[in-house]
Amino acid sequence: xxxxxxxxxxxxxxxxxxxxxxxxxxxxxxxxxxxxxxxxxxxxxxxxxxxxxxxxxxxxxxxxxxxxxxxxxxxxxxxxxxxxxxxxxxxxxxxxxxxxxxxxxxxxxxxxxxxxxxxxxxxxxxxxxxxxxxxxxxxxxxxxxxxxxxxxxxxxxxxxxxxxxxxxxxxxxxxxxxxxxxxxxxxxxxxxxxxxxxxxxxxxxxxxxxxxxxxxxxxxxxxxxxxxxxxxxxxxxxxxxxxxxxxxxxxxxxxxxxxxxxxxxxxxxxxxxxxxxxxxxxxxxxxxxxxxxxxxxxxxxxxxxxxxxxxxxxxxxxxxxxxxxxxxxxxxxxxxxxxxxxxxxxxxxxxxxxxxxxxxxxxxxxxxxxxxxxxxxxxxxxxxxxxxxxxxxxxxxxxxxxxxxxxxxxxxxxxxxxxxxxxxx
Ligand code: PLP
Numbered sequence: 001x002x003x004x005x006x007x008x009x010x011x012x013x014x015x016x017x018x019x020x021x022x023x024x025x026x027x028x029x030x031x032x033x034x035x036x037x038x039x040x041x042x043x044x045x046x047x048x049x050x051x052x053x054x055x056x057x058x059x060x061x062x063x064x065x066x067x068x069x070x071x072x073x074x075x076x077x078x079x080x081x082x083x084x085x086x087x088x089x090x091x092x093x094x095x096x097x098x099x100x101x102x103x104x105x106x107x108x109x110x111x112x113x114x115x116x117x118x119x120x121x122x123x124x125x126x127x128x129x130x131x132x133x134x135x136x137x138x139x140x141x142x143x144x145x146x147x148x149x150x151x152x153x154x155x156x157x158x159x160x161x162x163x164x165x166x167x168x169x170x171x172x173x174x175x176x177x178x179x180x181x182x183x184x185x186x187x188x189x190x191x192x193x194x195x196x197x198x199x200x201x202x203x204x205x206x207x208x209x210x211x212x213x214x215x216x217x218x219x220x221x222x223x224x225x226x227x228x229x230x231x232x233x234x235x236x237x238x239x240x241x242x243x244x245x246x247x248x249x250x251x252x253x254x255x256x257x258x259x260x261x262x263x264x265x266x267x268x269x270x271x272x273x274x275x276x277x278x279x280x281x282x283x284x285x286x287x288x289x290x291x292x293x294x295x296x297x298x299x300x301x302x303x304x305x306x307x308x309x310x311x312x313x314x315x316x317x318x319x320x321x322x323x324x325x326x327x328x329x330x331x332x333x334x335x336x337x338x339x340x341x342x343x344x345x346x347x348x349x350x351x352x353x354x355x356x357x358x359x360x361x362x363x364x365x366x367x368x369x370x371x372x373x374x375x376x377x378x379x380x381x382x383x384x385x386x387x388x389x390x391x392x393x394x395x396x397x398x399x400x401x402x403x404x405x406x407x408x409x410x411x412x413x414x415x416x417x418x419x420x421x422x423x424x425x
Pocket of ligand 1: 096100102126128175202204227236238
């Protein structure tokens with residue numbers, strides 16, 4: 001039983017290097033977070049050894065008495081966090097990832113060839129909402145709605161028109177890159193008008209929903225899917241909820257297993273239970289509030305006149321979620337250059353296409369900047385103001401930016417907010 005360092009020094013070095021990278025940089029990729037140590041512990045535990053095809057109490061393998069408890073806790077806690085007032089709520093916590101949860105949702109709600117209607121990928125939708133190379137685009141007949149070309153907001157009149165024109169079987173609400181809240185009641189009304197099922201993918205904003213800082217799609221959607229690793233800050237994985245167990249519960253369960261997956265990752269299921277336990281607490285709500293506050297601070301700074309003069313602006317003029325979409329169409333920097341400059345300064349963000357982006361997808365004219373990971377690291381208003389200032393300086397000065405000076409300011413922040421203190425991989 002050799003240690004990792006003895007058995008495989010090359011992989012040990014990767015783990016070490018990644019811990020150092022996470023400690024010494026500012027993580028602002030909107031879909032990332034830092035899991036608590038309890039989650040690292042569960043994921044690195046002996047539960048990884050166990051096969052548990054089936055569901056608690058109805059497994060196809062013996063010896064599931066312990067993992068059954070973990071899955072039952074994860075289900076009960078997910079329901080308590082997202083729908084304590086909904087008596088017919090059902091949760092499936094087995095999806096390995098968000099994409100797998102979404103594959104199962106479509107499998108349950110539609111048949112191959114059925115029409116689905118979601119936000120276009122180019123306007124902030126997700127691959128699994130109908131991108132042509134994804135299973136969703138290959139198996140289903142895809143129609144898309146876009147954001148309003150002037151305001152860059154999801155415009156419910158455009159959604160209504162698209163729904164009336166295409167008469168989809170499933171309407172998808174949800175996004176990967178959009179800085180505002182959606183009007184779930186209006187989605188419901190449109191779905192009812194055209195006889196569609198409403199599926200909300202809350203992967204990005206689920207943590208805000210759990211904290212009561214964002215409207216919940218759960219009471220009005222037929223089905224809601226999510227990841228656990230973005231704003232929630234739990235293990236890399238997915239889950240599915242429905243307010244209507246009688247109609248969708250069995251269909252969803254059988255779409256996950258045996259429809260999409262074999263044995264669930266029980267170490268991840270146990271880690272999900274931990275994440276949902278944390279999500280019910282006050283510290284979690286405080287973290288989500290700081291996440292939102294941080295995004296607002298970044299958006300405010302990046303809409304100031306000095307940035308406007310440098311051709312930098314923020315899509316929709318601000319944010320009411322955990323991310324800001326920077327518009328670089330009029331800047332000397334493209335998305336790739338801006339991402340690289342910030343990376344050199346020690347700030348990790350991702351380039352992102354803006355709607356109707358004139359540049360190719362590998363370059364883009366935008367950035368997506370998120371605050372969940374830094375809020376988890378402990379940042380509050382003062383630190384987010386400093387981060388916003390560093391980003392503003394780099395984007396304003398462009399190729400002439402003093403990246404070393406920016407990097408030194410980043411180092412002060414990372415040193416003041418140690419990450420995983422004492423942890424050695
Ligand atoms: N749904 C949305 C809205 C997402 O943004 C993402 C991830 O980026 C996913 C689903 C997929 O999650 P995963 O990467 O876990 O498959």
